[in-house]
Amino acid sequence: MSLTMDEPTLVTTRPLLTARDVSKAYGPVQALRGVSATVYPGEVLGIVGESGSGKSTFLRALNLEETPDTGSYTLDLPDVQGNLFDLDRYARRMLCATRIGIVYQNPHLGLLMSHSSSGNVAERLLVAGERRFAVLRDKAQRALEASEFPTERMDAPPAELSGGMQQRVQLAKAIALEPALLLLDEPTTGLDVSVQALVLDTLKRLQQERRITMVIVSHDLGVIRTLSDRVMVMRRGEVVEQGLADQVFQDPQHAYTQQLVHAKL
């Protein structure tokens, strides 16, 4: 059953992420129509839905790359207040660099392809103010290790690496600062099936060991099922159904969700 925003819950923790009524139009295209979501600390929210349903737009909004027309977005973190959509560019950049990590389907969006892999990770740390070279290198190496990147190749630029390796560099960059929120947009799409399984495996391990709060978008229902606690189904910019992952997959309520689940299983 979807959690309505003001419903009192038994659990005393507050949601980490609260987005309400987020709408966004690109000219005549209404990409998001009043999308709301709540994510509790340590939870993984999976987002599924047909192509063009607004999943990536919503994720970009959560990463403050996109300013919606209406709606609010709050993160329950020390020193973070108010509607984050109201922040200026500088404050957004600082918040994203230090508290939010993102992995894109396309590594070109997340990485500088001609810098070294360790340099890509270290760049994140530089933005957060770290200047000591030895610390930068050490932290970058540890993030790459946690992402199960073969660190003997950490000085190679991503352009020379396989797709699976590039995703690991993105992941290392995203987790280098131990973000409060990790956003993943089709992190395994476009990889060979065997490589997909390995990246998924790493994500699962990070999730189990670090309890990072995640929002993950994927067309692959298997990926969503493996990683998510809760699932949100989007269609034409709207949320048509959300609930516990096992419930949405085993007992889908909405006609569209039934079609999606039965077509893909």
Place this chain on the structure above:
Amino acid sequence: MTRILDVRALSKGFTMHHLDTRMAAFSDISFTLDAGEFLLLKGRNGAGKSTLLRTLYRSYLAASGEILFHGPEGVIDLARAADVDVTYLRRTEIGFVTQFLTARPRVSAEALVAEPLRRSGAPAEAALEQARHWLQAFGVKPELWAAYPTTFSGGEQQKVNLARALILPQRLLLLDEPTASLDVSARAALIDRLAELKAGGTAMIGVFHHPGDVATLIDREIDLTPDAATREDRDDVVV
């Protein structure tokens, strides 16, 4: 007696949009369950036994009715509770045991079994020790304890699954044919563990293909076969 569950007028059906039909699985089920009670669910194939268990666990959404769970934080209607609360209760208060293990790549059998204890705050070494105890009890060979269950035989996986599902005493335990295809010694270990948990106050609702296995544990039965009272007669006529 301490009340654990109050199920009131619970109904469940499935709407199949592509066929434009609605099928009832069970309707208007009411019962109560106290701490340490064992309720056996009976009924022919397709009677709705698994569906009832899944509805109680919230893998299925109830169509109507209430599932009042009496937990440490008070009474909550599982049919309507927020997802986050259900997740929390599943981690600490309500267990679901099937015959199938959800193995994870590169997680050893002992780590998988120890996980519920770790999550409840037990120190790593103590949790592992307990895990090995239960792997032993269910008859998993010691040379497999540190190996990855993804490669285990069906029976071995099932034993790991039981060890993991039963390591941490919970307030309510739902069991869907956990003994199916289990060997005799593991079956005996399972019954011993269930008896121990029951004595410790765990309330249980179970489906067992061979109810004889759990005969000593059963306090009450519910038959989900429609018109259960006349059912046996009709069976005789058909046969």
